[in-house]
Amino acid sequence: EAEVAQSPRYKITEKSQAVAFWCDPISGHATLYWYRQILGQGPELLVQFQDESVVDDSQLPKDRFSAERLKGVDSTLKIQPAELGDSAMYLCASSSRGLGGGYTFGSGTRLTVV
Amino acid sequence: GESVGLHLPTLSVQEGDNSIINCAYSNSASDYFIWYKQESGKGPQFIIDIRSNMDKRQGQRVTVLLNKTVKHLSLQIAATQPGDSAVYFCAELRTGFQKLVFGTGTRLLVSP
Numbered sequence: 101e102a103e104v105a106q107s108p109r110y111k112i113t114e115k116s117q118a119v120a121f122w123c124d125p126i127s128g129h130a131t132l133y134w135y136r137q138i139l140g141q142g143p144e145l146l147v148q149f150q151d152e153s154v155v156d157d158s159q160l161p162k163d164r165f166s167a168e169r170l171k172g173v174d175s176t177l178k179i180q181p182a183e184l185g186d187s188a189m190y191l192c193a194s195s196s197r198g199l200g201g202g203y204t205f206g207s208g209t210r211l212t213v214v
Numbered sequence: 215g216e217s218v219g220l221h222l223p224t225l226s227v228q229e230g231d232n233s234i235i236n237c238a239y240s241n242s243a244s245d246y247f248i249w250y251k252q253e254s255g256k257g258p259q260f261i262i263d264i265r266s267n268m269d270k271r272q273g274q275r276v277t278v279l280l281n282k283t284v285k286h287l288s289l290q291i292a293a294t295q296p297g298d299s300a301v302y303f304c305a306e307l308r309t310g311f312q313k314l315v316f317g318t319g320t321r322l323l324v325s326p
Contacts, residue, residue, distance in 0.1 A: 104257075131312065140222055142303050142316025143258065156313060191257050195312070203248070203314065205257030 102126040104206035106192050112212045118180035121209045125174070125194030129204075134167055134177050135191040137208070143191055149175060182213045222301060224321040233291040233324075237304035237317045242285060244306035248314070249278060249289045253300045261289070261302075291322075299324045 105124040113119045125132050130151050135143035146165065148156040151172040160167065164183070169175040179186055189210050195203040227233050239247065245266040250258035264271045264278045264287075271278050277290040287304050301319040 133314075142305070142319055143314075144316070145313055148313065193257075203260065205250075205259070207255070207257050210255075 102204075104192055104194050104204050106190075106206035106209055108209055109207065110210045110212075112214060113182050115184055115213050116181040118178065119182050119211065120176055120178045121190050121192075121211075123175045123177070123192030123206060125192070126196075126204055129194035129196050130172070131195040132169055132175050133193040133195070134175070135193065135205075137189040137191055139188070143189075146177070179211075182211075184213050187211055187213045222319045222321045224323060226323045226325065227294050229294060229296060229324055229326050231294050233289075233294045233298070233322060235289045235291075235302050235320045235322065237287040237289075237320075239285050239287060239304065239306045239317060240315070241306060241308060242282075244308050244315075246307040246309060247278070247280060247287055248305045248307070249276075249287075250303045250305060250316075251298075251300045252303060252319070258303060294322070294324050296324045296326055298322060 107122050111119055132149045134146045136146050137143040146160045147167045149169045152169050165179055167177045189208045191205050191208045193203055193205045248263045249261040251261050252258045262273045262276050262278050264280050269280050275292045279288045291298055299322055301321050303319045304317045305314045307314050
């Protein structure tokens with residue numbers, strides 16, 4: 101079964117350091133999403149790509165977060181500098197048509213900022 | 215492993231019981247709804263979906279009910295099994311926007 105791949109699975113970083121997460125969506129999925137999930141809450145959308153273009157980054161803290169999907173395939177989410185409040189699970193999802201059944205999540209990267 | 219949802223509402227059931235998990239959604243313009251299951255340390259897993267022109271949809275051991283009048287969704291799990299223990303989220307989507315909005319999760323605990 102096709103999966104959304106994410107790495108690393110876990111990351112511990114000191115505040116003010118830079119950190120990056122990587123996502124490889126399901127082959128052929130044009131739409132890629134990055135979500136942040138704080139413990140005890142549902143995931144919240146950070147950024148959405150359609151191919152290599154950003155279509156929604158309204159909830160992305162742009163002073164410290166950046167995301168790219170240069171070739172319209174895999175994607176990187178970066179935080180610089182990391183803050184204590186950034187500790188969360190970062191989930192990547194991809195979709196072929198933007199609807200639930202084709203909307204698949206990866207296992208996430210668990211970030212702890214110390 | 216990590217624990218998702220330490221302070222979430224919790225539903226505790228016995229193995230073999232039927233479970234009902236409820237969700238209130240926020241946007242009356244949402245026309246597509248999805249239930250996800252999230253196990254500890256994993257990403258959300260699709261369970262079942264329903265469009266706003268339906269009020270009920272059945273899958274294998276699961277049924278979703280939609281009441282648009284009161285903006286309420288429910289997920290019914292028949293013959294609940296220990297493997298069903300997880301956090302369950304409803305999510306809503308408005309066609310054309312492709313942005314899933316998740317509700318507050320519910321932790322389901324199934325005792326043998």
